[in-house]
Amino acid sequence: MxxxxxxxxxxxxxxxxxxxxxxxxxxxxxxxxxxxxxxxxxxxxxxxxxxxxxxxxxxxxxxxxxxxxxxxxxxxxxxxxxxxxxxxxxxxxxxxxxxTNLDIAQGGVNDVLAAAVGLERVEGFAVTDEASGACIGRIGYLPEAKALEKFVQQVKEGLQADCVRFVRGNDRMVRKVALCSGAGAEFIGKAAFKGADVYLTGDVKYHDAQKAVQQEISLIDAGHFATxxxxxxxxxxxxxxxxxxxxxxxxxxxxxxxxxxxxxx
Ligand SMILES: [Zn+2]
Known part of the structure; x- marks a missing residue:
């Protein structure tokens, strides 16, 4: 064709x-x-x-x-x-x-990522276009709350990642998760503001981790490639x-x- x-x-x-x-x-x-x-x-x-x-x-x-x-x-x-x-x-x-059109699209990179790490009731996370309501990243829930380490393990297996780093920003069980595939550290504050227990992305730096702790949100860096x-x-x-x-x-x-x-x- x-x-x-x-x-x-x-x-x-x-x-x-x-x-x-x-x-x-x-x-x-x-x-x-x-x-x-x-x-x-x-x-x-x-x-x-x-x-x-x-x-x-x-x-x-x-x-x-x-x-x-x-x-x-x-x-x-x-x-x-x-x-x-x-x-x-x-x-x-x-x-x-x-x-970024595939990051934002329904059924695109972020929806695939949300499904791979076991999220339900998935919605848009960061609005990129007010008129259409298009969003980059997703926010959703685990079917059952689980300990942070358990969720990190689930992310590692779901994405077949070799190594997943995480930052403990609170002592809560993980239920609400925000995520952005690739390099999404810029949205840590937004994830905290939206009440997520954990934010999952890639390409996280030291000062991003510090920011997550200060804003009491846990952070998972599963890598740009794996996400x-x-x-x-x-x-x-x-x-x-x-x-x-x-x-x-x-x-x-x-x-x-x-x-x-x-x-x-
Ligand atoms: Zn990328």
């Missing part, structure tokens, strides 16, 4: 108008008119991911993080970004990114279902080479 048909599927799930103003989602490489028989879904368009996509015969990569963000000043094939572009263009591979990677499989399933509904042949595969950059000893 045409690349445009797949873009239409993706934008039904995560309309581009939902994206934050600074973001750069959409078709970043290739043409809406090119034929796509196989899609490769990943978080980041890295060289190993692009090589895997080529090796498995994909015509299009659908990624979460935009590989082109702040413009291009040169295409130097002796540098990483230029080599990546050369590789993609020379194999006629289109690249589409659904970033976002679960969406890859969900997005792949979504594309398979959409293609099946159109009765069109489309193969969809997922990234098997990427992992968190952080390792632990």
């Amino acid at each position: 045409k690349c445009q048909v797949i873009v239409d599927m993706l934008e039904r799930l995560a309309p581009k108008r939902l994206a934050e103003e600074w973001d750069n989602p959409g078709l970043l490489v290739g043409s809406f008119r090119q034929e796509v028989r196989k899609v490769y879904v990943c978080l980041d368009v890295s060289l190993p991911a692009a090589e895997e996509a080529i090796a498995c015969g994909a015509d299009m990569i659908v990624a979460h993080h935009p590989m082109i963000f702040k413009g291009i000043r040169q295409v130097r094939t002796d540098l990483y970004d230029g080599r990546l572009l050369q590789l993609l263009l020379s194999h006629n591979i289109a690249v589409y990114a659904a970033h 976002e990677f679960p969406v890859v499989a969900v997005l792949a399933d979504y594309l398979r279902q959409e293609a099946a509904a159109l009765k069109k042949p489309l193969e969809v595969v997922t990234d098997t080479v990427s992992a968190d950059f952080f390792e632990y000893v």
Whole structure:
């Protein structure tokens, strides 16, 4: 099918108008008119991911993080970004990114994260658009209150994370949980204000932890990668279902080479 048909599927799930103003989602490489028989879904368009996509015969990569963000000043094939572009263009591979629009969308990254850590009665957390009520992050409840350590363990297993750090900000049992996938430390204060017992995100720094303690909210840093990677499989399933509904042949595969950059000893 045409690349445009797949873009239409993706934008039904995560309309581009939902994206934050600074973001750069959409078709970043290739043409809406090119034929796509196989899609490769990943978080980041890295060289190993692009090589895997080529090796498995994909015509299009659908990624979460935009590989082109702040413009291009040169295409130097002796540098990483230029080599990546050369590789993609020379194999006629289109690249589409659904970033903050997929974070915000119903059924997107944050809903997938909320489901993976066992939340119920999930609602929007931080409003990004007053008119539509669109929200980034989610807030919800555990079916039963549990001790912080138990919930941290549940997060670790649910996200298949190697290491989950946490900060104890109160002695309460965990019932109400706010979360934001990726780098969401900016919303610690909002999570505390909304009465969450715990705030779950990634990319937490020392002074973020300090702020959580001061505001008496517990904080879980499950990592940028682990909080976002679960969406890859969900997005792949979504594309398979959409293609099946159109009765069109489309193969969809997922990234098997990427992992968190952080390792632990
Ligand atoms: Zn991210």
